[in-house]
Structure formats: C-alpha cells, structure tokens
Amino acid sequence: MAHDLAQNTVDGLMTGSAYAMLALGFTLIFGVMRRLNLSYGPSIMIGAYLGTLVHLQFGMGAAVVALVTVLGAVAAGFYVERLCFAPMRGQAATASMVASFAIWMQLEELATLLLPRHSYPFPALIARPPFEIAGILIRADRLLTLGAAIAAMLALWLLVHRSRFGLALRATARDRATARHLGIDVDRIGLIAFLGASALGGLAGMLVIAADQQITPMFGMWATFKGLVAMMLGGLGSIPGAVIGGLLLGVVEAHGQWFFGPQLRDLLVYALLFLCLVLRAGIGAGVPSAERRI
C-alpha cells in the first residue's frame, strides 16, 4: 500500500511536470495579455504533426524532429496571435478566447489533413528500460521531462525577474497604459511572450509525445485542457503557481486513476477545477488569484 502510494506519487510528479510546462506557457500568455489562448494545445499539435511528417517522410532522427516540433508550434502560435489576439486588443477578452476556440477547430482539421490516420509513431528520445530506485520504477524519459520542467521554470523566472525584457513584460502585465508611457511597445512584448509560450509548449509537447512514442489528433485538446486546469489550480498567472498546479494535477490524477479508475479520475479533476473557479482561488501560493500577476 505504502509502496503503491509512493509509486503513484512519483508517476504523478513525472506526468505533472509536463502539465507544469504547459501551464507555464498558458501563464505567460495570460499574465501579459489577460487572455486565454484555447488554441494553445492545437498549435503545439501542429508542431508535433510537422515533426512526425519529417520523421515519416525523411526518416529524420529525434533531434531534428524535436526542432521541427518546436518551430512548428511557434509558427502556429504566430498565426493564432495575429488572427485572434492582435486585432482584438480593444475588445473584451472573451472575443479572443472564442476566436482561439474557432482556430482550434481549424488546426485540428489541418492536422488530420496532414496525416489522416488515427495515430502515428513518434521517435523516442531515450529508448532504454525503466530503472529502479528504492523499489520505485522510474522511466528515464519521464525523468528528462521533470528536469526540463524545472529548467524551464528557473529560466522563465530568471527571464521575468532578472532581465530587461522581463521588466518590460512585468510592466506590461501590470499596467499596459503606464508601460506605454515609459516607451515600452506593449504589443510587441505581447507577441514575443506569445511566441515564447508556444516554444515552451512545443518543447513540453515533444517530450510527452516522445515518451508515448505516438501521436493522435486528440493531443491538442489534451494539452489545452491539462495546461488550463494546471494553471487554474495554481491560481492563474503566477510562475510558481503554474508549476505547483501542474505537479498537483499529475499527482491527483495518478492516485485518482489507481483508486477510482480513469472516468472518476477525470470527474475528480474537473470537479477540482470547477471548485477553484467558483472560489476564485488557486492552491498555488495562497494569494487570491485576482491580485497576482506574473
């Protein structure tokens, strides 16, 4: 029993680290623009499909596939930003959200046009059997995801709090009007944050898909949902919150799956999300979400 709990927790942290990276991307966009990009997952998926295409057509190895995936996600992110966010700065945040949902449908169909079968193989990054530490099974590629998530969080934190760009980012997130008074081009800052988030998402997506060694058109919805739930659990818009939310989501899911099966696991997760929204509070840092930004 204790062993199961420990194994579940470790598995959950591994999966949760991918959620955390997705949540970081969401947070970056939400923090700067106060808008939700529901096309986030599908644009990552476009990147992964392009990567798969390169893999299948030209037999490229993991490194090239990874690069194509990230670049594809950035390109798709650029398209989404230009169509759903840039023209709607003056409108309510919901307009961008609905538009990004519409583009979600576009991207999903585009993916099935690129590769029409239900699933395709994706090259593994590390092809070696799991190893054991203190009786707990650990997969090397999942460990890599965890490491990448920690590195991404640290890098993002340093970028936001220690760089000139990060200062402009925080100024824009806080108060667009005042940031403009100081000569900060807030629209450009927004676009860069958006593309950065897409790159981060592309990296996270690539790690997840490589660990699964296959890709399906369901990935877009999966990534959007997981990233969104993790961000909301973390309390909307804080970097540590996103990471804690992601890890927490992973652990809750792992235990939920073990004890209740997949359907009740999902029910549990949605109920948790619903509760967080109604109470308008994240578990992240215990600060009311409305008060906190990046």
Place this chain on the structure above:
Amino acid sequence: MLDVRDVVTAYGKIEALKGVTLSVAEGRITCLLGPNGAGKTTLMYSIAGILKPRRGRIALKDREITGRAPDQVVQAGVALVPENRLVFPQMSVRENLTAGAYLRRDRAGIAADMERMFQRFPRLKEREGQLAGTLSGGEQQMLSVARALMSRPRLLLMDEPSLGLAPLVVEEIFRIVTELNRDGTTIFLVEQNAHMALKVAHHFYLMEQGRVSFSGTPGEVEEAEVIQRAYLGSRRAD
C-alpha cells in the same frame, strides 16, 4: 522647444481638443491651467503619443512628432509623469526606475542616473528595495517623477503632480520642479493647484472647452480673475 499647432483630438464623435495652439519655451516652466474636462490630460496624451490627434501638428525642436507611437516620442526626448502617479505597485523602487530607462541601452549611464536620482530623492534611496505600492502618496509621486527622468528627457510633461497630496508634500514637489528646471529640464505642467503653479511657472496657458482661452505671464495680469474664471466660473452671469 515644443510647438503645438491647431491640434484636434477626439474620442469617437466628441472632440476633446478643438484646435489647440501653444508653445513651450526651452529651459522654462510652462503651466497649463483649466477646469475639469477642459482637455488638459487629453493634450498631454496627444503630445506623449498615447492618443492620436485627428488634425494639427506637434513638433519637438522642429522635429515633427505628431501621431508617433509612445516609444518613439520617449525616444525623441519627451517623458510623461502621468496623473495619479501610476507607479508599478508590485515592483520595487529600483525596478520602477529601471523601467523608466527602458529605451536606453547604456548600462553605465543608467547606473549613474540611478545614483543621481537617489541623491536628489533620498527618501527613495531609503526605500530602494521596497515595493512601490507600500510608499506614501508623496513618495510615489517622487518615484513617478524620478522614473520619468530616467529616460533623460529634454521635455518633462507633468500631469497634476499635486493631486491628492497634503499641502506640505505639494510644496516639496514644487521645490523639486523648480530644482529640475534650474538644472536644465524644460517642464510643461498641468495643475489644479493654481497658486503653487503660478508661483513656479514662467508662462501659463488657460484652457477651457478644449481651447486655449488665455495666455500670459504670472504676476503680469489679473491672476485672481483668471483663476476665478477657470475654476469657480465667471460671475458675470449675475
């Protein structure tokens, strides 16, 4: 230094500026008085590039800046101290100052200016690492002024710097305004606090209904009557 000619700025159908013409002389303090809703802040925003004038031209030292984006206007040497201060409350004092120098790339120059700001505003030095939101109103106003100065402006626009501050603090703010001007900064000031403003200004304009209705030198004309007209309404009705 600054030339504003026939500027019309509108919000939708409503023209807030109906053809404003005025100029700010280099090395001087010019003050803009006027009642609420006269269009003073709209004029500030039009100069700073936040609002695009519908007509007219704005030039800084013969260089046209009409309709430029705010970052280009800052680049050209204009900095705005906005109404209500608008410091970033969740950033430290130091970070707020750094943000003011956003468009500059000379690290050494920025560091030197930061030290100069701390000398000029010792209160800010004491609170260097504190979050700006925890400062008092007067300290926030000083931070807002210092932040604007960090871009090394040739022209400093100040929108109601005395708003909501206690009388002693207001005096200090105006002392700073005079000092800055003595050190060579041209200042264009919007004020409600007419007595204070007229005491420091070299020239003033009165604005009503989106137009400049009076222009003069303090002390030269019947100040009292002008102020009366601007703020308390004319008495000619009865």
Place this chain on the structure above:
Amino acid sequence: MLTLAGIAKRFGGIEALTGIDLAVPAGSLLGLIGPNGSGKTTLLNVVSGFTAPDAGEVRIGATEVTGWPPHRIARLGVGRTLQHPRVFSRLTVLDNIRGDSRLSAGEAEALLDRFGLSAQRGRLGDELTIGELRRLDLARAVARDPRLLLLDEPAGGLTPSETSAMADLLSREVLPGRTGILIEHKMDLIAALCPCVVVLDFGRRIAEGAPSEVLRRPEVVEAYFGTEGADA
C-alpha cells in the same frame, strides 16, 4: 430625506472618506464641491450602493440602506447620473429612456421632448454628442420618477451656453418636488441651484453653508488653490 452618519471608506492606504455626516432635507438640493480626488464621487457611490462604506450609516427617508445592492436602492426611488455618462449603445435613445421602467412609448417620447431629445429618439446610444449624452443620462435618471437624485457633474464638458441650458433644464424639469445632491465644478450652477453647499477635502467635510459665503472662506479657497502659507 437623506441622512449620512459617520461614513468612512478606505481604499488600500488612502482614506477616501472620513467621518462624513450629512443631512439633506426633503425638497432641497445640496451642492457637494471640493477639489479633484476629495471624495465627492465616492460619497455618491456609497449612497447609491456601488461602494459599501467601512463604517457609518446611510438612511433614505426612514429606511436604513447601508450595504444594500444598487438595484434595491434604485427601486427605493433614487436616481443617479454619472460623471462620465454611459448609455446602452445597442439600444435606441427611446429605449434607453424606457429601460426597465413601465413608461409607455408615448410617455417616454413626452419625456424625451421635455429633455430636448425628440430628434434623437431613433438613434443608437453611441451616436450622441456630449450635451445629448448628459441630457439622456439625466432623463434616464428621472424616468422612474425618483424621490432622491444624485447628480455627478451634469454640466461636465459642456460649453457655457449648454451649461446655462442645463441649468434651465434642471430647475424646470428635474428638480421641482425632488431632493438631491449635486456635484459640480461650475460654481455658477451651484450658486444658482443650491441653497446650501458642503465642501469636501481629502475625504473630510471642511465647510458648509450658503454658496456665496462658503466660497469666500479661506479654508475653501486653500483647498481649491493650494496653500499660500509657504511664504506667508
């Protein structure tokens, strides 16, 4: 009619209102003046229910309404105009007036006529000039025939001729038989309409009395123009 006792409100570290006591007798119009940021609009927000005070009591007639939601206060017979007038831009001017009231189309048109908006009746709310907006805002506030009116700068942004037209409109169509508070920076208007004014500064009441007398008091002049004490 309207009684405020010990109203206090803080926003973060700023005391927006401190210990405000105020009584407006039935049938009179109280002028509320003071420099920008002195707490005038916050006080109206407290009365109309948009802002709950931290301390104090609001009474309308005999009813204590402290902390009531805005719609209940409105239903009690309180009409309010806004400093920055807003309209329903997707409704016609006529429907803006009818709003949720039981006015028939005919009654609403008669009201528009009295406010000089007949010609605009079929326009959408966002196609109006500032003068028309102010009049529409005012007409909407009286459409439900309120007992108490809270007017926040009804002449803000108006030209001198529009302002005197507004004064006529107020004394002819709006004020008779009603109690109210008027915030205004144009002192002509205050002097013409209000027998009594209260002056706010830094969220405190600093003076009260007849307009002509109050405006001469040194503390009021100082509040408006700033200290002269520096070199005095």
Place this chain on the structure above:
Amino acid sequence: MEPHLVGVLTNIGMIAFVALSAYLLLLVGEISFGQQAFFGIGAYAAGIGTAVLDLPLGLALAIGAIAAAIGQLALALPTFRLRGLYFAMASLAFAEMMRIVLELTQFQVERDGELVGPNGAEGFRGIRYIFERGIEPAEFLLLVAALLAATLALLAVLERSRFGRRLRMVGEDELLAALSGIDVFRTKLAMAAAAGALAGLGGGLYAHASTYIEPRLFDVMLGVHSLAYGLIGGLGTALGPLLGVGLDIGLLESTQMFAGYRMIVFGGLVAVLLIWRPRGLLDERLLHRLARIGRR
C-alpha cells in the same frame, strides 16, 4: 419532400434550440462553452421518459426541458457572480463533468425482451417512440418546426417587451442596469433557466430523431458550435443563431461544400467575423438600420 432534405431540416431545427440557448446567455453577457451538457441532459431525460418509463412524447420532452433547466440553474447559481473568462471556463468544466456522469449512468430495464435505457459509455439505445407510433420523418420535422416557430414567436414578443430591454441592458452594462433598479443576478438566473430549458427541449427532440444517443455526442465541439452560431448569425435577433445554424449545417455540412475542409472554413469564418463584426451578421446596428428603413 426528399428524405435527405427532411433530415437536414430536422437537424437544423434541433440544433437551433441549443444555439438559441447559447444566444440567450450571450444576450445577458455570459459566454457558455457548456450548453452541450443541457442538450445532453434533455436528451437523456426525455429518452428515459418514453423508452424506459413509457410516457407520452410531450410529457417526456417537458421532463427533458425541466431537467435541463434545473441543471443550468445548478451551474448558474455558484458561477454567475464570476465574469467573462471565469464563467466560460466553469461552464466547460461543468459540461465535462456532466458528460462523465452520463458515461457512468446505468439505468436499463427490460422491454419486449430487450434491455433499453442508458448504459454508461455504451450509450442509450432503443428510443423508438416515433418509429413505434409510425410517425413519418416529415411529420416529425413538422413537430420540430412547430416547436421552433413557437419558441421564436415567444422570443420575438419577449424581445419587444420591457423584459427584453432589461436583458439587453444587463448584457451591455451591469452597473447601469442596476442603476435602473434591475436585479442583475436574478435576471441572469431567469435567463439561465430559459436557456437550459431550450437546450433540453432540443436534446429531447434529438434523442427521438436519432433513437440512439451516447455521452460522446455531447462533447465540447457541440458546445462551441452552439456558441459560434449566435456569434456568426448575429446577436441582434433570435433569427441570428438560426442563420448561423443554417449556414453551417445547411450550407457547409449538407452540400458537402468544402468537404474535408469544413472546419478550416468554419473556424476561419468565426475568427474573421469576430474581428469584422463582433456581434455577428444580424447585429443590433444592422437591425436598427433595417427598422429605420422599414419605418419610412
């Protein structure tokens, strides 16, 4: 009438109900990504009504509508104080929860030697009321059309009434609406109940037209479409969402125009429309202009 055409029109009619339900919420300023849940609740409740409990169709449809209205109120009560993004996300989470609940719902009885009723993720087979009664597809279309026409007539009357103005006031500016004495929260709750009922009615009809339903049908794609129909067709009139449904199902789906690219076209259409006409083709401004011309 040609069977294909009857099928398409019936489909348009049924989906119009869920599009109208999303429209009613948009009128009071709320964006819901979760109307599919109430369509689903209506479908299941009405299906259970005829297939399991052997009730007449009318009663079963009413039960479906009421169940969905109650469901929507259960969502609205804790969430309507949230605005914008928060409510939209909460509605999505709620709908996904409902879908999983339907996947877990087991309620089968034996009828004529066969098990009927909801069977979890396997779906709900044998809602055969209209086939057992020998109701022709064209007759069923007539029923759908009549119910839709009655709904639209009701909405048309409502929109011209004082209550209709109240809705648009709440939808545009809650503060100003409250200044006019409107209880914003209760107005929105009333709209939520009506929206739930409409979605439930559509779902009940859908269950009987298709005889088989499963939880997967009521996923988020249905919800997004319902929302998009109003945003495409226009929020100025209840005919707006109907136009949206007609364009999508009538034009894009049934004519096979853009076969294989339908979502690319539809998605792009929604995004571009949101930029160009944020309140859809038949928006308030256009209707206002038409009304002016009509008066001349």
